[in-house]
Amino acid sequence: MTQTTPTPASGVAAPRNLHLEDIAVGDRFVSGEHALDAEQIKAFAAQYDPQPFHLDETAAESSLFGGLAASGWHTAALTMKLFVASVPVADGLVGAGVEVSWPKPTRADDILHTQSTVTEIKPSRSRPGRAMVTFETLTLNQDGETRQRLVSRVVMFARGQR
Template sequence: MRYFEDMEPGTITHSPRSYKVTREEVIDFASKYDPQPFHLDDEAAKQTFFGRLSASGWHTAAMTMRLMVETMQDGEPQAGLGSPGIDELKWIKPVYPGDEIRIEMEMISKRRMKSRPDMGLTRSENRVYNQHNELVMRFIGNGLIKVRDPEAPIEDEPAA
């Protein structure tokens, strides 16, 4: 089990596999959660910035979450406790049916929580690429991770 103490800023993790985006899934997701014409109809999409049917950004985020969970499950189990949210979500390029996306996760910081000494907060920059290695989405993910020894003293944050 990987605990907060085992995690090192600067570590980069790549998803071992990609996720293939299908036309059916794009339309199904959009019809339920983001029913804008450019996610549902080829002709309507041709008249927009996208130029053709594209996945909703929220669908891209959901597919990315799938890749993140699969990547965590493939590695050593993590003592994860959930997430308080994400920051700086940017959709950079459209994702189209037929694209294959993959994720690269780089831990950028971690700190013990003074209010909850049994857990720590990690921050990771998450970058999503298509099959052409083009960046399509990025965000900062915040993760809550169980501390191995909650009785250990909390070190002061280093000066910036």
């Protein structure tokens, strides 16, 4: 896996410990890459989503997917790995809810990366120094095709707050 320095849309390298005051709506963060292969797909499926189209190429050929496809939950787990590495929130990415969709299946030859954009910052009315931050994270393959869309709401804190 190759890793790049997380960079908001401004082109300036992001601080390693992002706080609420370090981000703005429109900031975009791009992750490094993760190369997927059939063995990873099968190993994840065997443990967490043991369905024929995730475990066996022959069975997968006659499925809706027309070939071996990664579990959506495998794609989600890889997305989280890339998201966390590219958006270094000081107190961690504390999730408060997500919406996830998989417009196309993730395949064994996909090289995935994420692009995460801050779409909303909603300050808390009852707790100063914190906000609900919404990110749209697209998981893209090497051809720029979206494999997953994740909209997540994350609690973020200002420096010195909790």
